[in-house]
Amino acid sequence: MNDIYSQGSxxxxxxxxxxxxxxxxxxxxAASCVAVAAMTFKMNDLNIAEVIDQxxxxxxxxxxxxxxxPTAAIEVIDTQTGEKIWPK
Amino acid sequence: MKVTGKRLISKKMxxxxxxxxxxFDFEAGQYVSFKVDEEGSRRSYSxxxxxxxxxxxxxxxxxxxxxxxxxxxxxxxGEMMDxxxxxxxxxxxxxxxxxxxxxxxxxxxxxxxxxxxxxVYKKSRRSIKLKWxxxxxxxxxxxxxxxxxxxKYENFRFEAVLSKPVNGWKGRVxxxxxxxxxxxxxxxxxxxxxxxxxxxxEKLVSEGAEKERIQIENFY
Numbered sequence: 001m002n003d004i005y006s007q008g009s010x011x012x013x014x015x016x017x018x019x020x021x022x023x024x025x026x027x028x029x030a031a032s033c034v035a036v037a038a039m040t041f042k043m044n045d046l047n048i049a050e051v052i053d054q055x056x057x058x059x060x061x062x063x064x065x066x067x068x069x070p071t072a073a074i075e076v077i078d079t080q081t082g083e084k085i086w087p088k
Numbered sequence: 089m090k091v092t093g094k095r096l097i098s099k100k101m102x103x104x105x106x107x108x109x110x111x112f113d114f115e116a117g118q119y120v121s122f123k124v125d126e127e128g129s130r131r132s133y134s135x136x137x138x139x140x141x142x143x144x145x146x147x148x149x150x151x152x153x154x155x156x157x158x159x160x161x162x163x164x165x166g167e168m169m170d171x172x173x174x175x176x177x178x179x180x181x182x183x184x185x186x187x188x189x190x191x192x193x194x195x196x197x198x199x200x201x202x203x204x205x206x207x208v209y210k211k212s213r214r215s216i217k218l219k220w221x222x223x224x225x226x227x228x229x230x231x232x233x234x235x236x237x238x239x240k241y242e243n244f245r246f247e248a249v250l251s252k253p254v255n256g257w258k259g260r261v262x263x264x265x266x267x268x269x270x271x272x273x274x275x276x277x278x279x280x281x282x283x284x285x286x287x288x289x290e291k292l293v294s295e296g297a298e299k300e301r302i303q304i305e306n307f308y
Contacts, residue, residue, distance in 0.1 A: 028306040035175035068121045
């Protein structure tokens, strides 16, 4: 079992379609991504968001986390089509 | 959240009052994210009202005229705003340390919430200092509130610092980060544009402030 799930997540193991990527230069440490999708993102020691588990949250939550980022520092790619769906 | 009021509080700043939804709990210093277009774009705005206040207050610089500005200007009283939150980690710890708030421009917005909460609702006796830097006197807002708090609470000190004053300004002139010697014991909060926040933070650390005691929030 994935470690994340054994550490208390109530979510079932999930294979996401959307892949997220943090553009470090754009991140200002607002941490809204962590507030929305805490099992996917965390803030590192430099106060920059980083991805800890692509399957930590469902796709809708990952997209909302990206949309909530004040500087559009999170890209969302649909792995089935290869299309970048956020930012548009 | 339903819009209950809108008003310009300076040439640049629009204040929007919103109905506080039942069960909406937040900590002073946090922000909310609003959906500003049909594509799903969101913009974040610090909450200016204290958790103890009846309504939610936000205030934003409307000069950029980006998606967020246009959205806020287009909202009418009675209309709903799609809000997500609260979010944000810049909050006051439950300790007895002095609090030093340093803001530039619209960076003062979350500090209104934090200071009103401490003074009015928590009846905090710890020393609270607010230093606010803007270019011109006309950029200042909520001055009645700051003056009222200053006269009512002896543990609160407020100073506005202008970098480009016109004739007649009797207050301090210069850069807001020239706080000299006041950081030794304080828990420090800095909010404003990214470059200025970085500059102030680095200056304070170089003068001996502990990095761990500095919390920052970047506006952009």
